[in-house]
Amino acid sequence: MSGATQAAAPGPRLYDRTAELAAVARLSTRAGSGTTGVLFVTGDPGEGRTALLARAAHDFPGTAHSIAAPPHRGPWSGVRSLCTALAPHPPAGRRALRLARGEDGLAAAVTGLVAGRPALICLDDLHLWDAHSRAALTTAWREPASRSGGTVWLVSAARHHCLPEVPDAETVRLGRLTRAGARALLDDLCAPPPPDRLVERLLDETAGHPGVLAAAVRHLASAPVAGATGPSRPLVDGAVLAEVYGGLVDSLPADSRRLLAVVALTGRTGAGEPPELPGPGEPDQPPQAYEVSIGAVLATARATRTSVEPLDGLVAGGLLRRRGDALRFEDPFLGRAALASAPTGITAAPPAAPADPTLARGEGHRADRLGPPPAVRALAPVVRGRSQLVRGLAALAGGPVMDAHEALLQAAELLGDREPAEASDARFLAMEAAWAGGDVAACLAALDPGKAARGTERDFVEGLRAALDIRLDQARSALARVVARDGAEEDPRLLLRAGSAALVLGDTVAAARVHARALARARAEHRTALVPRALEHLAYAELRAGRYSRAARTAHEGLRAAEQTGQRNVAAHQHAVLALVASVAGDARTVTEHAGLALDTARPHGLVQAATLAEWALARAEFGQGLAAQATARFLPLVRQGPRSGHFALRMLVVPCFVEAAVASGRRAEAREAAEEYAIWAVQGIDRTAPAQLARCRALLAPGEEPAYWFGEAVRRHDSCGNDFERARTLLAYGTWLRRRRRPGDARGPLSDALVTFERAAAEGWAEHARSELRATGGTTGGVTDPAALGRLTPQQQRIARLVAGGATNREVADRLTLSPRTVDHHLRSVFARLGIRSRVELPGVIGRWDARPTGG
Secondary structure (H helix, E strand, O other): OOOOOEEOOOOOOOOOOHHHHHHHHHHHHHHHOOEOEEEEEEEOOOOOHHHHHHHHHHHOOOEEEEEOOOOOOOOOHHHHHHHHHHOOOHHHHHHHHHHHHOOOHHHHHHHHHHOOOOEEEEEOOHHHOOHHHHHHHHHHHHOHHHOEOOEEEEEEEEOOOOOOOOOOOEEEEOOOOOHHHHHHHHHHHEEOOOOHHHHHHHHHHHOOOHHHHHHHHHHHHOOOOOOOOOOOOOOOOHHHHHHHHHHHHHOOOHHHHHHHHHHHHHHHHHHOOOOOOOOOOOOOOOOOOOEEEHHHHHHHHHHOOOOOOOHHHHHHOOOOEEEOOEEEOOOHHHHHHHHHOOOHHHHHOOOOOOOOHHHHHOOOOOOOOOOOOHHHHOOOHHHHHHHHHHHHHHHHHHOOHHHHHHHHHHHHHHHOOOOHHHHHHHHHHHHHHHHHOOOHHHHHHHOOHHHOOOOHHHHHHHHHHHHHOOOHHHHHHHHHHHHHHHHHOOOHHHHHHHHHHHHHHOOHHHHHHHHHHHHHHHHHOOOOOOHHHHHHHHHHHHHHOOOHHHHHHHHHHHHHHHHHHOOHHHHHHHHHHHHHHHHHHOOHHHHHHHHHHHHHHHHHHOOHHHHHHHHHHHHHHHHHOOOHHHHHHHHHHHHOOOOOOOOOOOHHHHHHHHHHHHHHOOOHHHHHHHHHHHHHHHOOOOOOOHHHHHHHHHHHHOOOOHHHHHHHHHHHHHOOOOOHHHHHHHHHHHHHHHHHOOOHHHHHHHHHHHHHHHHHOOOHHHHHHHHHHHHHOOOOOOOOOOHHHHHHOOHHHHHHHHHHHOOOOHHHHHHHHOOOHHHHHHHHHHHHHHHOOOOHHHHHHHHHHHHOOOOOO
């Protein structure tokens, strides 16, 4: 390029995008006809997704809105950005956000903001939006009620992102430019045009990639170059690729970036070579993907001291493609960008080549789903074992868990005595896979005491085998030693085992503490792929301990970590935990959302534990809505034994809920049968809350006046086990029984105590149930009619009470105080309870008497 050549800013023109622009035109036509529609645009970095959205917004005849991915992926951050962009002023945006998160959903919020006018909403980089916003968008796109009004959506996402299934949606995939299109783009980028030979070099090396071509021109323009062919170095070098692909590569965790560079290095050094770029006289084709064998990658990773843990996430995220025993970059530019940004320790170290050249080339192999091909079997057992370990990790993260179990057992057999630590990890992961799949026999197969090491590992294996065989006395002594040693452990893998041992023993507090340590160590050691698993274990331990708000925070964090690393199975479990927490709060909409997302993955992948938690949450939500018969029908398969039953470790935990629902729906015989089995289990000491819940079950089933004794016994036992929510449920059931026995005075105490606990736990559905029972006793919801009680309200409650007394609606109060209507309603109910009134019409009188009171001393 001559010294006079300048890089010109691209104009609004697009190149080789006729089909894509035609799809945009069809979308605009739908908006003009008063219907809605969704068009997805996918492509690699630099292929022009954002440019196509900008062109569509520019050409749209109506109102167009462009919303980029939020810089932070907190829950609902995407919907917040969307509502802010559509709203005419900030208060309207806040109201729309509250509406979007409520029962009406995002479709109603958007409809209110666009006010029936044709509108084009362009969402860029959907893969970078948070999971809550993506779920809300998917629901809005699928709702039949939202298919009118003239609002159309143009949504871009990375090529590797899994798009949601939306009826009648169209998808266009951006590709590379033809040589003529690339030449036209180059003419617009350069003024005056560069020499012909340099043009040919640019077209050859950029291979029709518009972003790479534009970056290469900018880099050439920044440094004048003499000669007709340009510099002797490649025109598409590491700096050019870093400009185009740097955002994608830098967004990955450090160990994932390092492993991508290892795969690229393995291909560069002979285990799989990229083909040559097309010459000037050849047809314009993008560089073809090249393949490397997993065995070769493992050998290179070992030589460069690189962890292979992120491999399953890279494959699940679509950055690498896997075919049999071979890996490849679909886009060779990504491999070169990863290698260019790799640390010196990788690029300087020569990778170890596999023994069999046919394996390195990855040719002619027909591997079955789990068994290695002949070329791999010819390698050393350790390499074969690590290959199976990678297969098992990939399936455990995002595939059928019993496939993972088989692959991990094979890995443990192959690694054996040669790599005992890796073999031990493989067996533990195989046990975890079988546990997630609800298969006791497969768990026992993974817990081979003959191959366990001494000390902690042997205690863990023997203790867990004894627990699965219902030899609980032997299990306690062995597993207690594992938990007792957690203070001396620093390895997060061993800490996860200690936490699992504590859960089996029923020590949920210790389990939460140990899993929190495992999480801290995994983060300190930058074990990115291990962090989601640690968060999964911690969220479940906090759920079992009755720490529902902590469990929700941990599960949300774990969900983000699982999505970032492509661990779909972990994400499903976190959705199930969030569904169960929402069932405690009585939020039926959130229960349905998270349970549905959990079951979408759990059912095809055989995640029996996650599916059981999700079904449990749905049944509790149904019972909370007064649908006792429907809830009983959903609970029943979870508590029965058999091939279609719930998870073996959760079956007894579900029984108290089943008994309560079954008694309410008139199925007392089935409730009594389940309670008798629960009585045998409760005395084993595995669950600290079991004795109290057993007493509650007996109270619900007892005749005459016997329930009074059992309810009292249940409350006494609750006082020593620490689960306030279950204690409140017992008090609610006790107060309800007393009211139905025509003892309203006696009922008010338990019901008032239950109401306070439910309100403290933000369990609004249960709190409302307690309030209705309390009102049915003929008394108040816990307050007194003395106007002096107003002084005992919090400042926020006093402000709300005065605004409501002045005639403001809940929504008007919410706008005035920047709160949600749900929060205002929650505070208002607390005000009614403390003031001893039943409705808002009584507020003016109470406040008037308070203001008229004498203030003198």
